Amino acid sequence: MISKYLPSHDNYMDLYKYPHKFAVRPFRMAANIYYVGNSAVSSHLIDTGEGLILIDTTFPHTYPLLINSIWEAGFSTYDIKYIIHTHGHFDHYGGTSELAALTKAKTFLSAEDARMLREWPELVMADQCLFCYLGLFTPDVEIEDGQIISLGNTEIRSVLTPGHSPGVTSFIIKVTDGNATYTAGMQGGAGLNTMNITFLEKFNLDVSKVRNDFLEGLKKLEKEKVDITLENHPSKNGTFARRKKMLENPDAPNPFIDPAQWLPHLSEMREKFNVMLEEEAEALAAP
Numbered sequence: 100m101i102s103k104y105l106p107s108h109d110n111y112m113d114l115y116k117y118p119h120k121f122a123v124r125p126f127r128m129a130a131n132i133y134y135v136g137n138s139a140v141s142s143h144l145i146d147t148g149e150g151l152i153l154i155d156t157t158f159p160h161t162y163p164l165l166i167n168s169i170w171e172a173g174f175s176t177y178d179i180k181y182i183i184h185t186h187g188h189f190d191h192y193g194g195t196s197e198l199a200a201l202t203k204a205k206t207f208l209s210a211e212d213a214r215m216l217r218e219w220p221e222l223v224m225a226d227q228c229l230f231c232y233l234g235l236f237t238p239d240v241e242i243e244d245g246q247i248i249s250l251g252n253t254e255i256r257s258v259l260t261p262g263h264s265p266g267v268t269s270f271i272i273k274v275t276d277g278n279a280t281y282t283a284g285m286q287g288g289a290g291l292n293t294m295n296i297t298f299l300e301k302f303n304l305d306v307s308k309v310r311n312d313f314l315e316g317l318k319k320l321e322k323e324k325v326d327i328t329l330e331n332h333p334s335k336n337g338t339f340a341r342r343k344k345m346l347e348n349p350d351a352p353n354p355f356i357d358p359a360q361w362l363p364h365l366s367e368m369r370e371k372f373n374v375m376l377e378e379e380a381e382a383l384a385a386p
């Protein structure tokens with residue numbers, strides 16, 4: 100059975116040929132959080148007052164766009180102190196080696212995904228990356244569940260939510276905006292491309308463990324109170340629709356500050372996952 104949840108090279112071809120088509124003008128989302136990613140994959144920059152934290156570095160071939168966006172947002176790449184990652188797939192750490200070498204920033208990745216990069220690099224989805232210069236990287240810090248990463252006025256708590264990769268890490272982020280404080284949250288990865296039966300069997304992974312871990316991660320996150328819902332793929336939380344609203348009506352309340360978004364966002368992930376399970380069961384039952 101060929102799963103529709105496995106991406107094909109065709110889906111990515113335009114991105115490899117014409118990465119500039121995916122360029123997005125950077126913008127301040129809320130508080131000290133800036134969007135510096137492209138239209139396919141996110142990168143978030145946090146201005147902590149004592150240096151910058153970058154969450155994810157996009158694809159290897161969109162690294163130049165990321166650099167441009169950081170400068171265009173009004174920051175210097177040389178002020179990046181920490182580069183932290185939601186998980187160890189190539190579309191989230193593609194620019195990390197170069198950026199870390201340039202800035203001397205400290206790099207962070209969960210211990211589980213650091214191990215995946217060391218011992219099982221085929222799981223970083225590199226076979227889907229047509230870019231020929233994809234490298235791996237060794238993080239300076241291996242993130243543990245519940246670890247606090249602090250810099251300046253910002254505190255980030257990690258919540259280990261494996262499933263999509265062995266070490267998907269979600270982040271609960273305390274940010275400030277003048278006298279106001281907000282909690283931003285990001286589920287670190289829920290793609291079904293690595294949780295469908297075809298993928299799991301291909302790599303001989305424990306199907307029920309991977310899937311139970313994913314659902315347990317969602318339950319952990321549902322206990323969090325989040326004002327600003329971040330996503331490492333902008334299409335999954337309507338990042339650009341909210342940005343459009345913001346541009347159309349700059350005096351209205353900030354559409355990114357929306358405490359009602361978090362729980363439905365997580366529910367949508369669970370629903371998509373359940374649809375996949377139903378489709379697999381139907382395919383198995385078919386004569």
Ligand SMILES: [Zn+2]
Nearest residue numbers: 188263288290
């Ligand atoms: Zn991924």
